[in-house]
Amino acid sequence: MTGVVALDVLAAAGDVLASAGGGEGDGRGLVLLLLLAGPLFAGWQHLRYRNTDKRHHHESETRSQMQDVQADDTLTGRRTGLKSARMQGANSRKVTTR
Amino acid sequence: MSDVHAPQAGAEGTPDPGTGATPAPGFPGVEPPDGPRVVSTEGDRGDGIVRCERCGASDASLNVATGMLRCNFCRHEWRTENALASFDLDGAIGDLRGVVVGSGTAAVTADPAVTLKCTACGAEVVIEAGVQARCHWCRNTLSLTEQVPNGAVPDMVLPFSVTKADAVTRVAEFVGKRKFFAHRQFKAEFSPENVLGVYLPYMVVDVNTRARLTGEGEHQTRSYTVQVRNAKGETHSERRYDADVYDVRRTFDLHVDDLTVESSTERLDRDTSRTSNNVINTILPFDVENSVRYDPRYLQGFTSERRDVDVDGLRGAVHQQVRDIARWRADETIGFYDRGVRWDTTDLDVQGERWVSAYLPVWLYSYLQTRKDGSTLLHYVAVNGRTGETMGSVPLNWPRLLAVSAVVEAVGAVAAAVLWVLS
Ligand SMILES: [Zn+2]
Ligand SMILES: [Zn+2]
Numbered sequence: 001m002t003g004v005v006a007l008d009v010l011a012a013a014g015d016v017l018a019s020a021g022g023g024e025g026d027g028r029g030l031v032l033l034l035l036l037a038g039p040l041f042a043g044w045q046h047l048r049y050r051n052t053d054k055r056h057h058h059e060s061e062t063r064s065q066m067q068d069v070q071a072d073d074t075l076t077g078r079r080t081g082l083k084s085a086r087m088q089g090a091n092s093r094k095v096t097t098r
Numbered sequence: 099m100s101d102v103h104a105p106q107a108g109a110e111g112t113p114d115p116g117t118g119a120t121p122a123p124g125f126p127g128v129e130p131p132d133g134p135r136v137v138s139t140e141g142d143r144g145d146g147i148v149r150c151e152r153c154g155a156s157d158a159s160l161n162v163a164t165g166m167l168r169c170n171f172c173r174h175e176w177r178t179e180n181a182l183a184s185f186d187l188d189g190a191i192g193d194l195r196g197v198v199v200g201s202g203t204a205a206v207t208a209d210p211a212v213t214l215k216c217t218a219c220g221a222e223v224v225i226e227a228g229v230q231a232r233c234h235w236c237r238n239t240l241s242l243t244e245q246v247p248n249g250a251v252p253d254m255v256l257p258f259s260v261t262k263a264d265a266v267t268r269v270a271e272f273v274g275k276r277k278f279f280a281h282r283q284f285k286a287e288f289s290p291e292n293v294l295g296v297y298l299p300y301m302v303v304d305v306n307t308r309a310r311l312t313g314e315g316e317h318q319t320r321s322y323t324v325q326v327r328n329a330k331g332e333t334h335s336e337r338r339y340d341a342d343v344y345d346v347r348r349t350f351d352l353h354v355d356d357l358t359v360e361s362s363t364e365r366l367d368r369d370t371s372r373t374s375n376n377v378i379n380t381i382l383p384f385d386v387e388n389s390v391r392y393d394p395r396y397l398q399g400f401t402s403e404r405r406d407v408d409v410d411g412l413r414g415a416v417h418q419q420v421r422d423i424a425r426w427r428a429d430e431t432i433g434f435y436d437r438g439v440r441w442d443t444t445d446l447d448v449q450g451e452r453w454v455s456a457y458l459p460v461w462l463y464s465y466l467q468t469r470k471d472g473s474t475l476l477h478y479v480a481v482n483g484r485t486g487e488t489m490g491s492v493p494l495n496w497p498r499l500l501a502v503s504a505v506v507e508a509v510g511a512v513a514a515a516v517l518w519v520l521s
Contacts (some may be wrong), residue, residue: 027521034514038507045499049276049492052370056382059422063355066427067192072347079316081324082339087316090438092429095422 059095134197134409134453139185139253139391148395150174159398162258167395178390181254187454188387191353194306194450197409202253202392202455203301205408250404252455254389255396258295258483265461265481266290268488272479279502281493284465284477294464295483297397297457298378299361299405302386303416305354308447309424315435316341341437348428354420356386359412361405361455373476374491381482381489384458388484392457402457409453417446459483467493 033040047053149156150169157170166175182188187200269290277285320340325333360366360379368376390396421444432439461481468474479490 027517031514031517034510034517037510038503041506042499042503045279045503046494049279049494050370050374051377051380051489051491052374054380054489055368055376056379058357058382058419059426061383062357062419062423064423064427065191065351065353065355066430067351067353069348069350069431071431072349073315073344075342076314076345077343078319078341079343080338080340082341083336085321085337085339085437087341087435087438087440089440090316091441092313092425092432092439095425096418 134199136199136201137185137187138201140201158395160257160396162261165257165259178393181389181391182387184391187452191304191306191355194304194452196450198452199409200253200454202251203409203453206406252392252457254454255392255457256384256386256389256459257396258459260481260483260486265293268481268486269293269463269479272488272490273492276492279495279499281495284493290463293461295400296460296462297400297402298365298460299403300358300456300458301361301412302454302456303357304452305420305448306450307352307420309350309352310445311348311428311441312443313346313439313441315344315346315432315439316437317435318437346439348431352424354423357416357419358382358386359416361407361412362403363406374478377478377489377491378460378480381480381487384484386456389456405455420446
């Protein structure tokens with residue numbers, strides 16, 4: 001049973017690592033994950049039982065209407081040679097209320 | 099409170115654009131020129147005894163299966179009015195100006211107890227507001243139908259539609275999936291049939307606002323690989339990106355419908371080291387538009403909690419949630435910025451808001467855990483009394499979890515070593 005559960009947690013943690021944009025080569029990332037397997041497993045079960053991270057998603061679950069949208073965008077410059085595929089500090093999907 | 103009902107011009111109780119300053123007649127309390135427009139949600143049944151229209155008995159309660167009130171003597175059933183429609187609190191949100199509140203949002207006072215005079219025999223009966231009491235002398239049931247402005251009686255109530263049997267099943271199922279690492283004593287004492295039906299106090303808010311967001315966005319123009327040399331002189335390829343940078347501004351009207359927030363200090367406490375109120379928060383939203391005019395008979399057989407936070411105490415949190423909604427909606431308009439947008443400001447220009455207080459139905463299973471150091475942690479499994487959505491907190495058997503985690507760690511370490519040698 002433990003092995004199956006551990007595989008689950010590794011799969012989940014693998015997604016996390018991939019989205020974090022490791023880029024260091026898959027081998028080293030996987031080794032790191034395996035070395036953290038115990039704490040990852042404990043943290044995952046803690047959330048599954050206690051659900052301390054759960055809340056109502058008011059930002060997406062509240063009905064709302066949007067009207068008369070006005071956009072006013074201006075080109076201010078360009079950045080080259082960026083290492084990350086995502087903009088640094090992008091926060092348009094972040095919610096401030098907890 | 100949806101946009102489908104347009105307010106009829108001139109109808110009584112229609113939001114009054116521009117002034118927002120006419121308090122309902124006879125409503126005591128705050129009446130400054132710029133104060134909220136108060137819509138009275140008080141019933142016209144001030145005598146304290148509500149009788150069955152068929153047999154005249156004063157005892158009725160909710161039949162969860164039908165959502166109707168049922169006379170406890172002759173079994174006659176009837177439906178009560180939809181709250182928002184009958185109080186004209188469902189007009190178009192875009193037409194909202196100023197602050198409109200239901201009279202049930204009145205400031206809460208310290209002493210919720212009210213003395214009623216029994217109209218059947220004249221005896222005086224003290225009644226905890228929001229609840230019913232039986233006259234000790236003539237045994238008639240007295241209901242607090244007269245809305246004393248102490249904030250204890252809400253504007254509306256959403257009756258339970260999930261039965262107790264259904265709630266018990268859902269609680270048992272939720273905990274059943276979380277038995278292996280559950281605390282021993284919790285497991286030993288677990289009895290889902292102890293789930294309690296509770297009406298919890300909430301404020302339901304409509305907001306008409308203009309939202310303005312400013313920030314910076316990046317649009318990718320090129321992606322390519324480069325050869326990078328490290329300190330040892332070895333080269334490998336890495337990905338690089340070029341992007342155009344824009345100042346991004348979005349301005350739009352936002353009509354927020356039935357935003358729902360807890361209105362008791364206790365339930366607003368989200369410190370997960372003390373309580374698990376966050377799981378009660380998680381089972382939102384409710385179909386609040388189906389709420390009926392407050393009638394204490396819906397509470398019979400259930401418990402209820404009192405509101406102790408006023409509109410002014412919640413406005414800041416509500417506006418913050420509206421800002422979150424504005425950001426979420428603005429996301430639909432920034433598809434061009436494929437690398438993302440960083441918002442720096444989110445400003446609201448609130449044109450109008452409408453506040454209604456409500457009792458919403460929650461099935462609660464609770465378990466008080468006492469830790470070795472004497473501190474306590476209150477665990478809940480909560481079931482939405484309308485949708486059945488279930489969330490909970492199950493106390494952990496830490497020794498067992500740590501033991502299994504150690505095994506997982508050992509297996510992981512061996513696998514890591516094998517992988518290291520192979521590569
Ligand atoms: Zn009857
Ligand atoms: Zn009496």
